[in-house]
Amino acid sequence: xxxxxxxxxxxxxxxxxxxxxxxxxIENSENVKDGESYQAQYRATSDDEAExxxxxxxxxxxxxxxxxxxxxxxxxxxxPADIDILSPGDLIEVSISDDDExxxxxxxxxxGMLRLMYVPPVSAKGRSVDSIEESVRKxxxxxxxxxxxxxxxxxxxxxxxxxxxVAGAVFEPGSVTVGSVAATxxxxxxxxxxxxxxxxxxxxxxLQSAGGVRPDADLSRVTVWRGGHKKTYxxxxxxxxxxxxxxxxxxGDQVEIPSRHCFQEELMAPSAVAPPGVKVFxxxxxxxxxSNAQAAISKDTVELRYGTRFLQAVFSLNCVxxxxxxxxxxxxxxxxxxPITGQSIVIERNLEELLRRGDRDDFDxxxxxxxxxxxxxxxxxxxxxxxxxxxxxxxxxxxx
Numbered sequence: 001x002x003x004x005x006x007x008x009x010x011x012x013x014x015x016x017x018x019x020x021x022x023x024x025x026i027e028n029s030e031n032v033k034d035g036e037s038y039q040a041q042y043r044a045t046s047d048d049e050a051e052x053x054x055x056x057x058x059x060x061x062x063x064x065x066x067x068x069x070x071x072x073x074x075x076x077x078x079x080p081a082d083i084d085i086l087s088p089g090d091l092i093e094v095s096i097s098d099d100d101e102x103x104x105x106x107x108x109x110x111x112g113m114l115r116l117m118y119v120p121p122v123s124a125k126g127r128s129v130d131s132i133e134e135s136v137r138k139x140x141x142x143x144x145x146x147x148x149x150x151x152x153x154x155x156x157x158x159x160x161x162x163x164x165x166v167a168g169a170v171f172e173p174g175s176v177t178v179g180s181v182a183a184t185x186x187x188x189x190x191x192x193x194x195x196x197x198x199x200x201x202x203x204x205x206x207l208q209s210a211g212g213v214r215p216d217a218d219l220s221r222v223t224v225w226r227g228g229h230k231k232t233y234x235x236x237x238x239x240x241x242x243x244x245x246x247x248x249x250x251x252g253d254q255v256e257i258p259s260r261h262c263f264q265e266e267l268m269a270p271s272a273v274a275p276p277g278v279k280v281f282x283x284x285x286x287x288x289x290x291s292n293a294q295a296a297i298s299k300d301t302v303e304l305r306y307g308t309r310f311l312q313a314v315f316s317l318n319c320v321x322x323x324x325x326x327x328x329x330x331x332x333x334x335x336x337x338x339p340i341t342g343q344s345i346v347i348e349r350n351l352e353e354l355l356r357r358g359d360r361d362d363f364d365x366x367x368x369x370x371x372x373x374x375x376x377x378x379x380x381x382x383x384x385x386x387x388x389x390x391x392x393x394x395x396x397x398x399x400x
Contacts, residue, residue, distance in 0.1 A: 026346050026347070026348055028343070028344070028345050028346060029343050029344075030338060030341070030343050030345065032044075032345055032347065035055070035057070035060050037338060037343075037345055038216075038263055038338040038339065038340065038341075038345070039057070039061065039263050039365045039366065040055075040057035040058075040060035040061045040263070040362075041057045041310075041361075041362065041363060041364055041365035041366070042336075042345060042347050042365050043057075043060075043363070045349070045353070045354070045357070045363045056359075056362055057361070057362040057363075058265060061262060061263040061264070061265060062262070064261070064262035064263070065260050065261070065262035065264075083128045083248075084128060084129045084156050084248075085126055085127060085128055085248055085250065086108050086124045086125060086126070086127060086129070086132070086156070086250075087108065087112075087125060087126075087159070087160060087162050087201075087249075087250040087251045088108050088109065088110045088111070088112055088125060088160065088162075088250075088251045089107060089108060089110075089160025089161070089162075089251065090107070090108045090124075090156060090158070090159055090160050091105065091106075091107050091156075091157040091158040091160070092105070092106055092107075092108070092114075092129075092154055092155065092156055092157060093105050093106075093154070093155050093157050094106055094114075094116065094136070094152070094153075094154050095152070095153040095154075095155075096136075096140070096150055096151070096152055096153075097150050097151035097152075098150075099150070101117065102116055102117050102118065102119075105157065107160075108124045108125065108160075109121075111125075112124055112125025112126070112251075113125075114132060114136075116136065116139070118143060118145060119136075119139040119140060119142075119143050119145070120139060120143075122135045122136055122139055123135070125250060125251070126226065126227065126250055129154050129155070129156065132154055133152045133153065133154050136152045136154070137149055137150060137152045140152075159179055159201055160179065160251075161177050161178065161179040161180035161201070162177070162178055162179050162201050162249055162250055162251040162252075162253070163175055163176070163177050163251060163252070164176060164177075164178060164206050164249050164250075164251075164252070164253040164254070164255060165252075165253070165254045165255065166206055166207065166209075166210035166255045166256075166257075167254070167255070167256050167257075168217070168255075168256045168257040168258055168259065169213060169214045169216055169217035169218070169257050169258060169259040169260075170207060170210040170211050170212065170213055170214060170217070170257060171210070171211030171212055171213075171214055171275060171339065171368075171369050172210050172211030173210055173211075174210065176206055176209035176210050177209075178200060178201050178202065178205045178206045178209055178249060179200045179201030179205075179249075180200070201248055201249055202246045202247065202248055202249060203222065203224065203233065203235075203245075203246050203247050203249060203255065204235070204238065204244075204246045204272040204273050205272075206249055206253075206255055207222075207255070207257065207273040208272065208273055208274070208275070208276065210255075211275055211369065212273060212274045212275030212276070212306070212369075213257060213267065213273045213274065214259070214267075214339050215263050215264050215265070215267045215268055215366070216259045216260050216261060216262055216263060216264065216339070216340060217257050217258075217259060217260070217264075217267065218257065218258045218259065218260045219234070219235045219236045219238070219239070219257070219267070219273070220234045220235075220236055221234075221257070221258055222234075222235050222255070222256075222257050223255070223256045223257070224247065224249070224253055224254070224255055225253065225254040225255075225256070226250060226252075226253050226254075231247075233245045233247070235273065238271050238272050238273050239266055239267060239269060239271050244272075246272075259340060261340060265366075268306070268307045268366050269306075269307055270305065270306050270307060274306050274307075275306050275369055276306070277303040277304060277305060277306055278303065278304045278305070278306050278308055278367050278368065278369050278371070279302070279303050279304075279369055279370065280302050280303075280304055280313060280367055280370075280371050280372065280373060281302075281370075281371070281372035281373070282302050282313075282316075282317050282372070282373050282374075283372075283373070283374045283375070284317050284318055284319055284374075284375040302316065304316065304367065307366065308366070308367050309364045309365065309366050309367065310332070310334055310349065310364050310365050310366075310367065310373075311351075311354065311355070311360065311364050313367055313373055314332050314351060314373070314375065317332070317373055317375050319332055319351065319375035320351060320355070329350070329352070329377065330350075330351050330352070330375065330376070330377050331348055331349060331350050331351060331375075331376060331377075332348070332349055332351055332373060332374065332375045332376075333346060333347070333348050333373070333374045333376075334346070334347050334348075334349075334365065334367075334371060334372070334373055335371065335372040335373075335374075336365075336367075336368055336370075336371045336372075337368070337370070339368065347365070349363070
């Protein structure tokens with residue numbers, strides 16, 4: 001009996017010690033708690049009703065877009081017709097009337113030239129099929145191979161992949177290859193028919209292959225540099241489901257998309273230029289789970305739908321609810337980075353409190369690629385475990 005009393009006293013002291021102890025508040029280099037970081041939703045929760053009404057996260061995010069960072073003028077809803085323009089590696093078939101020797105299949109060389117027999121190279125990179133046909137006819141006449149204008153026909157048999165470079169407000173800037181098709185996906189019948197189509201060698205595909213556009217991207221000023229010349233496209237309609245310009249890209253093109261330096265919630269919806277998904281690192285060691293496996297959490301990253309928010313991910317983490325008393329004080333921590341500054345950001349949310357707030361959306365951030373989530377119960381978990389081992393579970397009813 002005396003031994004049992006001693007064990008109860010020991011657990012009581014430990015519980016009091018942990019109850020009095022408090023962890024140091026989370027600190028960040030950026031002013032996260034006041035909503036001045038990448039997302040206003042990162043800010044600390046507030047119980048001041050007037051403050052909440054005056055400052056919604058949507059408004060705070062919008063106000064960070066400075067006047068000199070306004071969007072470009074609305075682009076035309078009319079999307080220009082596609083033109084077959086060639087790039088190095090493209091496979092074409094050239095047919096010349098009454099000439100089986102020169103006619104045949106050719107590949108556009110790495111320097112962008114079409115090299116036919118008996119005539120000088122013809123520039124092909126960045127040019128339309130119709131334009132190249134005219135140049136071939138002229139070359140045949142200039143070389144004296146024909147006395148009258150020959151019939152020349154060129155058809156595209158296959159568009160080659162193109163390596164392009166993407167910089168600016170994308171999650172993974174760098175070189176990407178667009179237009180490559182797996183051997184198992186090749187449509188032989190389509191290849192053998194007249195004509196061709198560069199469905200994968202386009203601007204939207206390049207942006208998505210570079211990790212997708214960030215929420216601070218300026219879609220009204222997407223620039224493609226080619227041969228020292230640039231062309232700017234307004235791709236805002238891609239977010240609303242309207243027709244948008246999506247030009248064919250060529251080998252060596254440089255794509256640049258500027259940042260507005262503000263978080264635009266409308267860009268957090270899945271689209272042709274958004275990340276295909278969000279890979280997030282997750283850990284759930286809350287009771288009753290003693291390991292991630294028991295919480296149905298993989299040791300690898302979990303891919304979620306782009307646009308997933310903190311609370312949605314917490315449900316995916318199996319972090320909401322529970323049969324234990326300690327589950328009522330469960331919290332979750334989000335580790336992320338500001339993609340503009342590179343600064344790390346850590347926020348903590350008490351799940352029960354957040355779920356019960358009517359303004360929960362103002363404090364429920366969107367997840368970014370590479371974020372990490374961890375779920376844990378209150379500090380009393382350790383006391384519970386200790387009491388279980390000491391065989392005095394009943395005493396916890398008094399202690400807690």
